[in-house]
Amino acid sequence: MIKKSTNWPVTILIALGSLLILFPLYMTIAIALKNPEEMAQSIFSLPTGLHFENFSNAIKATNFFNALGNSTVITITTVVFILLTNSMVAYAIARNMKRRFFKVLYFYFISAMFIPFQIIMLPVVKVTTDLHMNNIVGIIILYVVYGLAFNVFVYTGYIRSIPYELEEAATVDGASTFGTFWKIIFPLLAPVSATIGILSCLSTWNDFMLPLILLGEDSYTLPLVQYVFQGQFSTDFNLAFASYLLALTPMLIVYLFAQKWIISGLTSGSIK
Amino acid sequence: MAKRRVAFYLMTIPALLLFFAFHTFPAIQGIYYSFTNWDGFSDSFDYVGFKNFVNIFQDENVLNSYLFTFKYAIITTILINVISLLIALGLNAKIKAKNFFRGVYFLPNILSVLIVGFIFNYLFANVFPIWGAKLGSEFLSQNILGNSDWAWIGIVIVAVWQGIAYNTILYLAGLQTIPHDLYEASNLDGASRWREFWSITFPMLASFFTINMVLAMKGGLMVFDQIVALTGGGPGRSTQSIAHLIYTGGFQGGEFAYQSANAVIYFIVIVVISALQLKFLQKREMDL
Numbered sequence: 001m002i003k004k005s006t007n008w009p010v011t012i013l014i015a016l017g018s019l020l021i022l023f024p025l026y027m028t029i030a031i032a033l034k035n036p037e038e039m040a041q042s043i044f045s046l047p048t049g050l051h052f053e054n055f056s057n058a059i060k061a062t063n064f065f066n067a068l069g070n071s072t073v074i075t076i077t078t079v080v081f082i083l084l085t086n087s088m089v090a091y092a093i094a095r096n097m098k099r100r101f102f103k104v105l106y107f108y109f110i111s112a113m114f115i116p117f118q119i120i121m122l123p124v125v126k127v128t129t130d131l132h133m134n135n136i137v138g139i140i141i142l143y144v145v146y147g148l149a150f151n152v153f154v155y156t157g158y159i160r161s162i163p164y165e166l167e168e169a170a171t172v173d174g175a176s177t178f179g180t181f182w183k184i185i186f187p188l189l190a191p192v193s194a195t196i197g198i199l200s201c202l203s204t205w206n207d208f209m210l211p212l213i214l215l216g217e218d219s220y221t222l223p224l225v226q227y228v229f230q231g232q233f234s235t236d237f238n239l240a241f242a243s244y245l246l247a248l249t250p251m252l253i254v255y256l257f258a259q260k261w262i263i264s265g266l267t268s269g270s271i272k
Numbered sequence: 273m274a275k276r277r278v279a280f281y282l283m284t285i286p287a288l289l290l291f292f293a294f295h296t297f298p299a300i301q302g303i304y305y306s307f308t309n310w311d312g313f314s315d316s317f318d319y320v321g322f323k324n325f326v327n328i329f330q331d332e333n334v335l336n337s338y339l340f341t342f343k344y345a346i347i348t349t350i351l352i353n354v355i356s357l358l359i360a361l362g363l364n365a366k367i368k369a370k371n372f373f374r375g376v377y378f379l380p381n382i383l384s385v386l387i388v389g390f391i392f393n394y395l396f397a398n399v400f401p402i403w404g405a406k407l408g409s410e411f412l413s414q415n416i417l418g419n420s421d422w423a424w425i426g427i428v429i430v431a432v433w434q435g436i437a438y439n440t441i442l443y444l445a446g447l448q449t450i451p452h453d454l455y456e457a458s459n460l461d462g463a464s465r466w467r468e469f470w471s472i473t474f475p476m477l478a479s480f481f482t483i484n485m486v487l488a489m490k491g492g493l494m495v496f497d498q499i500v501a502l503t504g505g506g507p508g509r510s511t512q513s514i515a516h517l518i519y520t521g522g523f524q525g526g527e528f529a530y531q532s533a534n535a536v537i538y539f540i541v542i543v544v545i546s547a548l549q550l551k552f553l554q555k556r557e558m559d560l
Contacts, residue, residue, distance in 0.1 A: 005366070007366045010362050011367040014362045014363065017362075021376055021377060043398065089284050096280055108291075109291065112295055114543050116494050118514070118515045123301035127293075128294075141294070178283075208385070208386045223387060226390060227500065237394060247384065247387055251384075255379065263441060267442075
């Protein structure tokens, strides 16, 4: 193998490109920390004093901690239930693909991947309102159920590559089907569960449409709050950007610490 | 053995029932309402046959939203795939601080589409025009989102800025599956870098290309959050996507049944496009 030296032209191009990615984030942080007078002097410059009052005002205006709590509860509960239930459904399907019921079920779930949410959006609001499910519990149930389409597809593919022998040994030892799943199969699913966990976490945390059509004022999530308070922000950009930054920060912190893990989790899942 | 079989049914039947109740049943309901004249809140409504469907084909707003959505989806799909493939090639080359740059390029993927849209909304209104003015261009010193001919370009820019993140990571994963000896062999044969790309890299990425094209196209056809954050469908209705039209007409415009019919057509369009894309791109994979 020929040992190549650093490719500087490509490094420079990649570095320049990354500035395009970072620039809007720099602007967000800079504007969030300025006051209107500083903005008038120069939009681009670094803030001179740090105007943390923007943040305290934004926290008050948007009831930030309430929204943060809602987003956190919804996301964590959704991810946990997706990992526990969707994997179990996929296990039953993967181990019974020869039976017609399970085969039909498999194609029934994955065909939903092609149905855009907007198709069912209008009736879903009616169904959930009739059942008094237009709240946090209801939205979690919907996320977990809708997750089946994609997750059953991914989990089933993975489970079918796991040999039967392990389960047979457990059955001989007298383990029940549920017991076999929890003790033997579920731990083996860790790599693909990591991928599915990250994807569901990101999509649930950042989802706007389902909260928009289902949730009332007390259960607003972080993206929804930004939308609802646009009217108040229209004159005070520093307040608006402080609020945006606050809403982005929890995920940015997670990403900062778990970046390597998140990216490798997503790539290993995609190659499978 | 019978006990085992019962357990497998117990594992799946609750999921089947919930999925039917919250996904299939609403879909059937949507189809049912599309044949009525329900406005979404009245107590009574009538069956109107295919009237909604006939009207939709003559509705200029619907036609506009399809034209905008297709134009937007095709352009973003092409741009996202070309740019993310280039970035993936760059990140796969021997460069400094590879992990840092990989982290930077993936960053937009973790951010809320809506909030990113709000941030760019401000940049388009207050920051980019400053540069445009410095360049002395009257066109570039205006807010592009306020121009009904060019607002869609602004939405494309934001979608591409954010959309390249995930596709780059998938292409990068694909590049790492290509065996190294293929390149060594082509080096020995004296193949040019250009030739190497078209004869080795691109064919070996075929399945990643398929999945990225389908994902980007589907995302483009379903565009909603960016529209809400950037233009609200305006100026006029120049950037109203199909999803946005279904939402605003169905929930705020008293057109529940009418937009349900629109949603049924939209569904058929998406299924046909996804199927055609898969068929065409997979055939290409086979040919290679």
